[in-house]
Amino acid sequence: MPRNDYFLSGHGACPGCGVAIAVKNIMRVLGSETTVYVPASCLIVFSALYPTSAFKVPFFFTAFENTGAVITGIKAAHRRRGVQGNVVGFAGDGGTFDIGLQALSGAADRGEDVLYVCVDNEAYMNTGIQRSGATPFGAWTTTSPIGKRIQGNRRMKKDIMDVVIAHNPSYAATLSIAHFNDFIKKVDKAKKKKGFRFLHVLTPCVPGWKIESSRTVEIARLAVETGMWTLYEYEDGEARSTYRPQEMRPVTEYLQLQGRFRHMNNEDLNNLQRYLCNKWYYHYGHDIEQPVCRIYKGEKELHFDGDPLHGV
């Protein structure tokens, strides 16, 4: 692992921010010959207080919906001037799944020679925790509240990887900040490939997920162990899983560490668990010998410890 930092301390992220952890490590692998673009998002707020920037490389910022278009333009300018190196865009899930989808699709469709990274904290965090297409089923956000009519977000998370893969990119992969070797290998591959490359990183958010700041990495690991997040890559027209947990852990182990899920009832828990079991089979099914899915029949199984962070 290279030790030189190009995303420096002194930025303003919350302690334990998954986005900051991901960006710091990705930048170590990408190195000094990199030009960065960040659209409106938490990252721009905590990394670029004018006139300073936490990025120790050339760095751009324009509008929310533009990542695919701007990184395309930067690459074209580089080509024209004979500049070598990577052009990378770091966009949030709101700027990728929803508002930036059209520019993302255009860049992927044209096979632009750029790296697009989606740092996915599963909501529009910097404007106050609004639901996005990446928000998981059941999660509380300020626009999917808990009340008589609805109990948190009613939609399953959009599968943005499937959307990107439909464009046949040269490389696409999912990353976890808790699976370090897998993480580094994939960034390195993405750095070396030509054409359109896409990395999708799960980045837990302390206030948005109502978690303790010291548990970010543990929660990211549990996402993989419970099937909420699967690690795989797509290249040369084929997808393959890069890490398979030994057994499928009950999703409640993941949910109960996060206040955004504390209201979930049995029916919703079972719906989510069933969905994850199907997803597990979809990703790992061919090498599974026995059924792994455990649907709960008893009482609600979420237990909270009374920590105020775990309240909604």
Ligand SMILES: Cc1ncc(C[n+]2csc(CCOP(=O)(O)OP(=O)(O)O)c2C)c(N)n1
């Ligand atoms: C077209 C447009 N709509 C809305 C906004 C306001 N806005 C700026 S950042 C942001 C939320 C960003 O969410 P996301 O991309 O998920 O990144 P996060 O803050 O969660 O890291 C919003 C809604 C904007 N700048 N431009």
Ligand code: SF4
């Ligand atoms: S609100 Fe969430 S994503 Fe934004 S800086 Fe804090 S922990 Fe990171």
